[in-house]
Amino acid sequence: AAPAAAPAPAAAPAPAVATKAWVKMTTSKGDIIIELDREKAPVSVDNFLGYVKKGQYDGTVFHRVIKDFMIQGGGFDKTMTEKPTGSPIKNEGMNGLSNKRGTIAMARTMDPNSATAQFYINVVDNPMLDSRPNRPGYAVFGKVVDGMAVADQIRSVPTGQKMANGRGGAGPMGDVPMETVEIIKVIEIPAPAAK
Numbered sequence: 001a002a003p004a005a006a007p008a009p010a011a012a013p014a015p016a017v018a019t020k021a022w023v024k025m026t027t028s029k030g031d032i033i034i035e036l037d038r039e040k041a042p043v044s045v046d047n048f049l050g051y052v053k054k055g056q057y058d059g060t061v062f063h064r065v066i067k068d069f070m071i072q073g074g075g076f077d078k079t080m081t082e083k084p085t086g087s088p089i090k091n092e093g094m095n096g097l098s099n100k101r102g103t104i105a106m107a108r109t110m111d112p113n114s115a116t117a118q119f120y121i122n123v124v125d126n127p128m129l130d131s132r133p134n135r136p137g138y139a140v141f142g143k144v145v146d147g148m149a150v151a152d153q154i155r156s157v158p159t160g161q162k163m164a165n166g167r168g169g170a171g172p173m174g175d176v177p178m179e180t181v182e183i184i185k186v187i188e189i190p191a192p193a194a195k
Contacts (some may be wrong), residue, residue, distance in 0.1 A: 032147035041141035085116035091130030112136035
């Protein structure tokens with residue numbers, strides 16, 4: 001009788017894509033460490049990390065700060081000129097993550113699927129920004145795990161109007177910090193040590 005064939009070697013399992021990633025956002029006010037949730041918001045996380053790897057956020061500013069709402073950045077440089085971006089992404093607002101204090105979400109226009117590079121950090125709970133049936137909200141894709149005190153410093157800066165040069169042309173923009181709050185650099189980092 002012919003010898004039994006050796007069992008075929010098992011295929012190597014596909015490398016699992018990490019469900020979490022972390023970035024360190026170095027600002028002129030200090031560092032903010034953000035945990036990104038790829039499991040719940042894969043499109044938003046990969047989009048954000050793509051911009052991080054390209055250095056898109058380095059030298060940008062928090063251009064919209066509303067003390068009891070959120071701090072928004074990632075779109076304008078220190079001269080208040082909007083930076084070019086890649087294509088817009090699909091809105092992942094129905095992922096079950098809520099716009100609670102300390103979460104990071106994608107900023108967008110009135111078009112639900114218009115987010116590109118701009119993001120915001122919620123400095124209070126903002127449930128009205130969450131998606132509901134027939135009402136697309138704003139997609140949360142991570143949370144601040146260290147440095148919320150820095151976000152709180154940023155939310156407290158005096159704001160006013162500055163001239164901005166955006167995609168829709170030049171004009172005055174409101175809620176702009178009068179003192180430039182720079183995002184010096186954003187880099188991906190290994191998992192931070194648990195506190």
